Amino acid sequence: MQIIRSVPEMQALAEALRAQGQLIGLVPTMGALHDGHLTLIRAAAERADAVVVTIFVNPAQFAPSEDFNKYPRELENDVAKCEAAGADYVFAPPNEEIYPKGYSTYITEEHVAKPLEGVSRPSHFRGVTTVVAKLFNICRPDLAVFGQKDAQQVAVIRKMVADLNFTVDIVVAPTLREPDGLAMSSRNRYLSATQRVEALAIHRALYKARDMVAAGEIRSDRLVAEATHILSQQRRIRVIYVSLVNRSTMEPAREVIPGETVMAIAAWMDEVRLIDNIVL
Numbered sequence: 001m002q003i004i005r006s007v008p009e010m011q012a013l014a015e016a017l018r019a020q021g022q023l024i025g026l027v028p029t030m031g032a033l034h035d036g037h038l039t040l041i042r043a044a045a046e047r048a049d050a051v052v053v054t055i056f057v058n059p060a061q062f063a064p065s066e067d068f069n070k071y072p073r074e075l076e077n078d079v080a081k082c083e084a085a086g087a088d089y090v091f092a093p094p095n096e097e098i099y100p101k102g103y104s105t106y107i108t109e110e111h112v113a114k115p116l117e118g119v120s121r122p123s124h125f126r127g128v129t130t131v132v133a134k135l136f137n138i139c140r141p142d143l144a145v146f147g148q149k150d151a152q153q154v155a156v157i158r159k160m161v162a163d164l165n166f167t168v169d170i171v172v173a174p175t176l177r178e179p180d181g182l183a184m185s186s187r188n189r190y191l192s193a194t195q196r197v198e199a200l201a202i203h204r205a206l207y208k209a210r211d212m213v214a215a216g217e218i219r220s221d222r223l224v225a226e227a228t229h230i231l232s233q234q235r236r237i238r239v240i241y242v243s244l245v246n247r248s249t250m251e252p253a254r255e256v257i258p259g260e261t262v263m264a265i266a267a268w269m270d271e272v273r274l275i276d277n278i279v280l
């Protein structure tokens with residue numbers, strides 16, 4: 001497996017692969033890879049001839065108060081995991097390759113990015129869309145794989161792809177959970193054992209909603225009230241939002257439309273910000 005650090009080198013490689021008629025599958029990540037990421041890499045390997053995993057902790061999607069500096073960086077470990085999962089190339093550029101001195105162009109999706117995460121993290125998706133668009137231009141993928149765990153990110157990227165006429169197929173892989181139900185996330189390592197136990201309430205709240213829908217409840221207010229009640233029983237959890245939304249537009253849903261509606265939760269577990277969701 002080859003590691004590429006520079007933009008011109010990655011662009012030349014992508015051109016060469018395309019000239020050979022190889023289908024390129026991209027898995028954008030910020031590293032600190034867990035089994036959820038490996039599922040994304042395997043999904044890319046099933047569909048593409050050449051799999052490129054990008055590892056780049058993108059400063060543009062972190063607010064100054066967020067965890068950019070403490071975000072785990074473990075390139076050597078990550079590279080071994082990528083190779084074992086079936087990646088062919090790791091593109092791990094230093095910051096100056098992506099944002100050289102004087103960099104000043106950003107992409108803003110102005111609708112899907114506004115609610116939910118967009119309320120408390122107003123510049124987050126501007127950073128995500130900018131770096132993903134750049135990675136698309138650098139790696140020239142035919143398809144790119146993202147995780148359902150970041151439901152709003154998926155919706156924002158799909159909208160950007162449609163609006164800006166990118167010819168990249170977006171593949172969404174299901175959320176991978178720990179055996180106890182906690183959604184896999186690179187930030188789970190910030191949780192202590194006790195915080196982790198309390199964090200399971202997020203998963204319980206989502207699965208309660210799923211069970212209520214299976215039993216015939218489709219009203220958003222009732223589903224949200226029950227999920228909020230479950231979360232409020234945990235001393236250390238502070239709810240940021242519990243919302244039922246359309247999975248493509250992220251607009252509020254008054255009732256569940258099966259397969260189209262998502263319950264999305266964001267909550268502080270002490271100082272750790274967690275998100276999770278379920279398609280109802």
Ligand code: PAF
Pocket residue numbers: 028029030056058061128131132150153
């Ligand atoms: O989901 C992530 O890890 C990041 O938001 C992404 C898509 C790699 C962009 O930096």
